[in-house]
Amino acid sequence: MHKDRTRPQGRRDPRRPGAPGSRAATARPTAAPTPRPATTAAAAVAAPTALRHPHRPTPHEQFAERLLAVLSGRRPVHWMLGHTIGEAYEQLVQLAPRTPLRTRGTLPVVRTCGGFHPRPGVVEAFASIAAGEQVRAMAFRLEQGRDLRWRCAAVELGTAPTSPACTPA
Template sequence: MTPHELFAERLLAVLSGRRPVHWMLNHSIGEGYQQLVELAPVAPFRTAGARPVVRTCRAHPLVPGIVEASACIATGDRVRAMAFRLEQGPDLRWRCAAVELDGRHDGRPGA
């Protein structure tokens, strides 16, 4: 599994309420963690029906050590967009630096 695919699954676990937001503390930096703190309480992927799954996930390398990724998250017949940025630190570990849902930082569907 690639880093962006792994992070898509990790972010989905937090945003569906299956994992607490602090589970990502060592896997995120700066705004990335703060955005998760704001998104997690609304649990935008929590549903009573079908369990949400990552349908597709694509990486868009910007420069060495920085990747922007996009994922389609399916919950039953509903599909939403998730975008996130990964940065590789001096220790070569990838960390989430930003996350958006449907083009927004607050988790509500865009207008």
């Protein structure tokens, strides 16, 4: 039997690409293969998500979630000790017990979050917080330290707007 050096040892199939007499050796023009449709619903759903890149949260988005956890009562204020500088921790101590974000029903969530970089290493951020039909504003400032960690330097919560009909005359 003829030994071919490109064929793995023990393989006797002459139909390999490029072998004499194989279809690839007698190249005929053929149409490009058509892609097969997904056979299962799970495969159809998984295909588009594999192409997407996961969203990596920015530092101000991470801090908005972290601050909301403290201001809504889900986490204690001391959870922010290593993540604050200056008077931000004292502001949280004052805000946390009396914040309108401590609801008894719907848990508040961050709806939107954005930030402005006035200079390198500083982010002035804002977030809208929704709890049911109630929406509040939160603003905070992040500063990047020499160790490249972001820390909260200031926090403010928007108060509920008062309508003219509700104000005492």
